Amino acid sequence: MIYHSISRAAGRLSLVLATLILAASAFAKDPIQLRFTVWDGDISLKVIQGVLKQFEEENPGVKVKLEPIPDYNVYHQKMLTLYAANVPPDVAMMDPGHFQALAAKDAILPLDPFIKNTPGFDLSAYYKPIVQAHSYKGQIYVLPRDIAPIGLIYYNKKLFKEAGIPYPDGSWTWDFKPRPELKEKDFVWVCQQLTKKDNAGKVSRWAFSSDYPELLARTLTYSSGGGYANDNEHPTQVTIAQPKTIRAYQYASDFMNLFHYMPNSTETSGVLMATSEQLFASQKIAMYENGIWMVPQIRKDLIPGKEGFFDWDITLFPAFADGTRSAPTGGSGYCIFRGTEHPEEAWKLTKFMAGPVAMTAMAKAGIAQPAIKSLALTPGVWVSGPTTPESQKYPANMVATDQAVPFVRFEPSAYYWPSVNERLNSGLDLVWSGQSKAEPILQAAQRNGQNRLDAMLKDEHLSPFNWTLGILTGLALVAAILLWTYWPERNIRYSHREKQESKAAYKFISPWLVGVAVFTLGPMILSLLMSFADWDIITPAKWRGVQNYVESGVVDPLFWKSLTVTFLYTIVAVPLGVFTALMLALLLNQKVKGIPVFRAIYYVPSLASLVASSLIWRKIFNPDNGLLNAMIYGQNGTWLGDTLSRIAGTPGKHVDWLGNEKFALPGLIIMSVWFAGGGMIIMIAGLQNIPQHYYEAATLDGAGVLSKFKAITLPLLTPTLFFALVTGFIGSFQVFTQAVVMTQGGPNDSTRFYMYRLYQNAFESLRMGYASAGAWILFAIIMVVTLIQFRMSKWVYYEADTK
């Protein structure tokens, strides 16, 4: 009796205890996790991680998950896409060129309310230009952490001394021709002096390089009074083809290709295979334009006392001859995404990372100039002071970065500018390689850019998409399909047994039916609907009617270009691949020793990772020490090589496969043959399915090898060939990876495959409606091509069909 009641009491007690423990743990605070994305690279990341640790110490209960996305372009696409996909970070690094896209869509929070609620926060301590650049419609969205004037020149003091030129103090100027009377006050004269040629007339040392050609062009454009648009926050006019801009771009091209003060991209990526910074560190260039963020890398490469060290410093980029000083700039800060579950903590993180502690850490590491002016000028933080360690005494003239701030000029920050900018950038490769003058390219860019700009401005006034109508249409389509499926059998009565069989069958195919509805039919209908809309899946969809299709065919230059590219690739690569596969299969179907080994060897490349293959083939296409050119040109050049060079427009120089408009696509086609092994296996299977007795009978009849092939092999192989061709065509329309890894669609869009362009439209520009229209156009084309192939398949020989 007592035992009973004791055990009952014990049971009740443990129940109560368990509840208490559960309740307690529910109340115990889970650490708040903030997701924090940056595009900083290795060196900066270490500093950031250190600063984050301090933040976590000062804010117990908050954990920060750092998510670096080191590729700058990928970063900004991802920000938009992550938000569109409902998985944005809490706090994100951001810059003036990209924040408006988010702010205009209400994806990031305005920071003014936070600032108001933080007593003692002084926004005016920050450099005005960078604060303004991060504001939209009067509100600030990004708290700046650094400003990065790019109008800076690193210079090699030793080389200046050798040439007898006094060190530049920033007061120099430039003009469109050298002015030797000004001596070292003329930038161009200095460039002339510092360019060294060897006995053969080839440049052995260049005077100058900017981090990438366009940087120089931009700097020259701004300082000579040119520009790209008529207003930064809300541009309505593209001005890239104004005479001043054209002149500046042409001059930049001449710097590389005419005067040879600066190596062009073929030389840097081909012969030298180095970045501009590496060229500076190895003294192949005497001066180097870039922002201050290269300092950590240069400090790593040039250690006082170690081999290869030389004295260096920075100075301001020269002003234009009329005294105008203006240069592009970078700058970044942090913003808070809407949808964060912890806005208060997110603000704390933002304030901390864009505050004195973090800025000082970045500044001391030489990575980023603080956005707070007083910090930038405090000795020992950014500019060197008595406490600065020896290794960080370089560059001595750090204060130049503060001097450059009043002259910075930002690019347009309008949210629609990036897609306009995309049109402005196409074709520039030709200018940098000297293959084209700047004027025609910029004129074309002007046209395309303005078209795009006008289209985007028009898009601001569209009516909302009628989803009810859309859904009704979709349901109607589904009903039509169901009707088509079941109509023929409507009058057939099933016996009980047959009904049972039917029921069982449907149970089996139910996963497929669900799959088709959810993953195939449904999406198809949705994408058809979307193709008539303008939708970025963040803001509500707008009705565009057939405009998407019209824009594709008429307005968008990339549409026809990418279609042509894909078509050319398909029409060459597929037959070539099938032919190669057939040849290989024939060769490998013989009874020779070691055949399985050979088969494996030819098959393995098609198993290789596409990304890895793209990387190695990029090496193979290298103009100067790549495998392909080594075979074509041999030691002393061959007839084939010379002909190719002439066609490429660079006689005397090796063909730059991936850098040359005419040769990039052929290069990719050659690469596709390497993957023919996959098709080979199918061909072998097809060959082995041919009964041997046919051959034996033919031999008995006295047939030779060739006639056996023509009469037996070929006809009986036609189904396999047909299959390979059809699937090959469908597959090649969807080529994608190589474009992404090897060429990014260039040069000059000559490898911008249709699928890649679609991907960019959908996931980089977030023009989902437009991309859907593009997908349907492709679908229609594929259908037509496949149908034609089937129509023309009279040549396919089918044996007695056993269906």
Next chain:
Amino acid sequence: MTKSTPESQSAQQIDYERYRIAAKRAEKATAVARLVLWCVLFIGSVTFMMPLYMMVVMSLKTPHEIAVSSVWAWPKDLTWENFQLVLTNPNAPFFLFFRNSTIIATLSTAGVIVSSSLVAYPFARLKFRGRDRLFILLLSTMMLPGLVVMIPTFIMYKYLHWVDTFNPLIVPAWFGGGAFNIFLMRQFMMGIPRELDEAAYIDGASHSTIFWRVILPNSGAAMATIGIFAFVYTWKDFIGPLIYLSSPEKQTLELGLKTYQALNQERWELLMAGSVLVMIPLIVMFLLGQRYFVKGIVMSGIK
């Protein structure tokens, strides 16, 4: 019947001699032809293997060596540090890449095998309302380019909060597993003798039992084939992970290599080391299961 006269005997002998000589010549010709073939194949294989050879060689050189030596030269010292550097990069966790690829590919392949068998069975064996038209529907979805459904499915996953998870890459495989695979399985199943079905049916088996006890066990070869295809395809998939996976710790080997490339732009020795690492799993699997690769395709009898 030939007479055995002394003249005819020697005539026969001459014929026989001629035949033997001709046969020997033919044999020699075939042997020469085989040798030529072997040489051609050998040269071809060397050419085909060159990119991979270059990859391996470069992955074991120091950057200095790469700039200085010829592409064909075997590295002076095997620079295993490159691999170490690749594997210890905190922003590109190769072990996690491998784990993710394995998870996604395995689960996906399992889904493909199971669901395509399930769906193929009624098309192969059963009569049901709308079967023929549904089959045509099935065939036509084979020619659907992924493009058309890519965007709406992304939108669907967005609302499900499945972006940056493995789900978009695995779940569709369990709902039919791809029209092509269903088609292959169906063709194969149709080749299984009906007597087996009928025997089981007489013993009172339901359609379901026939499937599990008769059809499935005999479909091993086909399942292996589509399993291999599905596995290789998923393993090499680039655009799927590109669209759906963003956190580095969730990325697959293909995508991870691209991420790694973004982190180390011109460091070829590291990029090649990473490439070698990415390629090893599939190649090893191929070498181990070679027979199934070729045999399976032969069995599928492309029509």
